[in-house]
Amino acid sequence: MTVESSAARKPRRTAAGKAGTTGGKTGTTGTKRTTRTTRSTAKKSTEPDLVQLLTPEGERVGNAEYDAYVAGITPEELRGLYRDMVLTRRFDAEATALQRQGELGLWASLLGQEAAQIGSGRATRPDDYVFPTYREHGVAWCRGVDPTNLLGMFRGVNNGGWDPNSNNFHLYTIVIGSQALHATGYAMGVAKDGADSAVIAYFGDGASSQGDVAESFTFSAVYNAPVVFFCQNNQWAISEPTEKQTRVPLYQRAQGYGFPGVRVDGNDVLACLAVTKWALERARNGEGPTLVEAYTYRMGAHTTSDDPTRYRGDEERLAWEAKDPILRLHRYLEASNHADEGFFAELEAESEALGKRVREAVRTMPDPDRFALFENVYADGHALVDEERAQFAAYQASFADEGGH
Amino acid sequence: MAEKMAMAKAINESLRRALDADPKVLIMGEDVGKLGGVFRVTDGLQKDFGEGRVIDTPLAESGIVGTAIGLALRGYRPVVEIQFDGFVFPAYDQIVTQLAKMHARSLGKVKLPVVVRIPYGGGIGAVEHHSESPEALFAHVAGLKVVSPSNASDAYWMMQQAIQSDDPVIYFEPKRRYWDKAEVDPEAIPAPLHKARVVREGTDLTLAAYGPMVKLCQEVAAAAADEGKHLEVLDLRSVSPLDFDAIQASVEKTRRLVVVHEAPVFFGSGAEIAARITERCFYHLEAPVLRVGGYHAPYPPARLEEEYLPDLDRVLDAVDRSLAY
Numbered sequence: 253m254t255v256e257s258s259a260a261r262k263p264r265r266t267a268a269g270k271a272g273t274t275g276g277k278t279g280t281t282g283t284k285r286t287t288r289t290t291r292s293t294a295k296k297s298t299e300p301d302l303v304q305l306l307t308p309e310g311e312r313v314g315n316a317e318y319d320a321y322v323a324g325i326t327p328e329e330l331r332g333l334y335r336d337m338v339l340t341r342r343f344d345a346e347a348t349a350l351q352r353q354g355e356l357g358l359w360a361s362l363l364g365q366e367a368a369q370i371g372s373g374r375a376t377r378p379d380d381y382v383f384p385t386y387r388e389h390g391v392a393w394c395r396g397v398d399p400t401n402l403l404g405m406f407r408g409v410n411n412g413g414w415d416p417n418s419n420n421f422h423l424y425t426i427v428i429g430s431q432a433l434h435a436t437g438y439a440m441g442v443a444k445d446g447a448d449s450a451v452i453a454y455f456g457d458g459a460s461s462q463g464d465v466a467e468s469f470t471f472s473a474v475y476n477a478p479v480v481f482f483c484q485n486n487q488w489a490i491s492e493p494t495e496k497q498t499r500v501p502l503y504q505r506a507q508g509y510g511f512p513g514v515r516v517d518g519n520d521v522l523a524c525l526a527v528t529k530w531a532l533e534r535a536r537n538g539e540g541p542t543l544v545e546a547y548t549y550r551m552g553a554h555t556t557s558d559d560p561t562r563y564r565g566d567e568e569r570l571a572w573e574a575k576d577p578i579l580r581l582h583r584y585l586e587a588s589n590h591a592d593e594g595f596f597a598e599l600e601a602e603s604e605a606l607g608k609r610v611r612e613a614v615r616t617m618p619d620p621d622r623f624a625l626f627e628n629v630y631a632d633g634h635a636l637v638d639e640e641r642a643q644f645a646a647y648q649a650s651f652a653d654e655g656g657h
Numbered sequence: 658m659a660e661k662m663a664m665a666k667a668i669n670e671s672l673r674r675a676l677d678a679d680p681k682v683l684i685m686g687e688d689v690g691k692l693g694g695v696f697r698v699t700d701g702l703q704k705d706f707g708e709g710r711v712i713d714t715p716l717a718e719s720g721i722v723g724t725a726i727g728l729a730l731r732g733y734r735p736v737v738e739i740q741f742d743g744f745v746f747p748a749y750d751q752i753v754t755q756l757a758k759m760h761a762r763s764l765g766k767v768k769l770p771v772v773v774r775i776p777y778g779g780g781i782g783a784v785e786h787h788s789e790s791p792e793a794l795f796a797h798v799a800g801l802k803v804v805s806p807s808n809a810s811d812a813y814w815m816m817q818q819a820i821q822s823d824d825p826v827i828y829f830e831p832k833r834r835y836w837d838k839a840e841v842d843p844e845a846i847p848a849p850l851h852k853a854r855v856v857r858e859g860t861d862l863t864l865a866a867y868g869p870m871v872k873l874c875q876e877v878a879a880a881a882a883d884e885g886k887h888l889e890v891l892d893l894r895s896v897s898p899l900d901f902d903a904i905q906a907s908v909e910k911t912r913r914l915v916v917v918h919e920a921p922v923f924f925g926s927g928a929e930i931a932a933r934i935t936e937r938c939f940y941h942l943e944a945p946v947l948r949v950g951g952y953h954a955p956y957p958p959a960r961l962e963e964e965y966l967p968d969l970d971r972v973l974d975a976v977d978r979s980l981a982y
Contacts, residue, residue, distance in 0.1 A: 437727020629760075
């Protein structure tokens with residue numbers, strides 16, 4: 253249990269801090285819970301109740317609770333967030349194109365989710381640890397993982413592609429929600445070590461139906477683990493809408509586990525940054541887990557194998573395009589004179605260069621050595637693997653004897 | 658100083674030694690703390706090492722293994738308890754898709770020294786899901802090591818070795834042997850974790866078993882000796898990797914092999930042994946490799962388990978069939 257170790261960590265913040273907001277965040281704001289079993293009420297309860305700092309029109313709006321977390325943000329940092337989002341989108345577009353050209357076997361696009369990922373990713377510290385699902389290209393970017401490393405598994409040359417401990421960014425996890433438990437266990441270890449770093453686990457609205465996510469909520473609450481659950485509700489789990497996953501707004505789930513949940517406008521990079529900073533700070537201060545639901549939209553397909561035209565109409569996408577995360581920060585930067593044409597032009601050039609680098613990296617990516625099949629199956633070795641490696645080697649050598657390949 | 662103790666006590670002493678030696682070792686599971694586990698294998702450990710080292714978990718097997726993976730990623734060496742064999746399946750996904758593969762996926766950058774303890778097997782009159790032998794399901798998965806001690810001394814030492822291993826180890830404890838006593842010498846130099854051992858020399862036929870069936874095979878060999886048959890008994894100790902060299906050496910001597918396990922015979926570990934030994938020892942064998950084990954049926958209610966489990970007569974019958982070739 254983390255009780256004894258959390259005592260050795262940084263002193264808790266005073267009661268005047270965010271601890272007092274728990275009730276408000278997990279409350280049923282504007283929802284009639286007594287009638288929630290009816291279809292119409294359930295529908296109504298899923299309407300957004302968002303923390304927002306930037307409107308879709310790019311206007312900065314105040315928020316009493318979260319303004320403090322972005323109060324000192326400089327124009328340069330704002331331009332940095334914009335750059336992150338633009339380059340991430342460019343990388344993503346390049347990867348999608350490369351899949352269409354047959355260079356990648358599959359790609360899971362993040363189009364539309366740039367603000368959720370960059371805002372939350374930039375809220376983390378280098379000593380924090382990130383457990384992504386398989387779409388967190390923007391978070392990887394924030395953690396300093398070279399984007400070309402993300403393509404190895406999609407090209408089929410490896411099942412990972414980076415050292416998780418180099419950037420405290422775990423490998424992508426394909427089984428939905430498994431990593432929420434890894435994050436929780438890791439956070440339990442952080443607490444035991446008396447460290448003041450935090451852990452953040454990413455997953456989607458579909459994963460919220462998985463037992464592992466529910467179990468990670470239980471474990472993190474019971475052990476007061478310093479973990480932030482960052483759910484990107486992009487409205488669709490392949491072809492299944494959020495209504496097929498839950499009958500209450502996802503952020504409200506946290507209440508049942510005894511920790512705060514908050515819904516943030518996932519297309520608002522400033523709000524995502526602020527809310528995630530708040531949640532990570534809670535974790536660092538020994539206040540336990542938080543569920544952040546970033547309410548956003550997957551503008552593209554689930555993966556390149558998917559065909560969203562079969563299950564959703566253009567109208568929905570157009571409505572969300574109006575809330576485009578990059579567009580709104582662009583508007584804000586222009587209106588506030590925080591960026592000039594020179595900046596945007598330079599960024600466009602940088603974007604082109606990134607696209608070129610990604611294309612070249614994929615096309616020159618070497619296939620793995622065939623003996624990689626047998627590498628790292630075990631840390632301490634295994635007699636059967638040794639035997640089969642030798643058989644494989646003999647089989648390969650038999651071609652050489654025949655003067656073949 | 659060697660001491661006679663029951664297998665459950667030997668595992669307890671081994672865990673105690675590991676907790677003492679390495680502050681990164683953790684015990685996790687349902688009821689492992691105050692209660693000391695439903696079999697009391699972890700008895701007294703929480704009292705002496707605290708709730709931070711011996712962790713009572715929520716009742717969620719996937720959660721236990723999944724958080725143990727996270728703790729291992731952070732540098733801890735968790736030893737988790739699954740209360741009974743049949744309850745490992747909620748955790749099977751985490752074990753197979755995550756625990757087994759992360760080392761390979763990370764190209765060796767990540768190590769997951771997690772031990773999953775599973776009391777397994779029948780013969781104690783339990784209700785359903787409390788008597789199963791799912792070892793083949795784990796041995797089939799690359800990345801996992803699977804072991805099962807047959808006696809207190811091995812239980813003690815194999816636990817030390819499993820905890821020290823940088824690979825995930827599924828450690829099957831034969832629950833019906835928990836109360837059998839044997840000498841345990843904490844100063845001894847143990848056999849390697851995955852090496853089989855000849856527990857009785859013989860010349861006429863080899864009986865290969867592991868875990869709960871080793872004792873039965875020793876009884877079979879004793880009974881056969883009364884009839885003038887000299888059976889060799891091999892305690893395999895490890896199911897993955899399997900010590901085929903030891904089986905081969907024995908079969909080249911005796912020319913006959915009967916494999917005994919509690920798990921269903923169909924697609925079981927005996928099938929793998931039979932196939933490989935046939936390949937390795939085809940010209941030495943005087944009879945096909947025979948298997949004795951459970952049927953392709955759900956583990957039966959307690960009053961039928963005597964029919965399901967291999968017993969003295971069923972193994973002797975297989976011995977006779979082999980010798981008749």
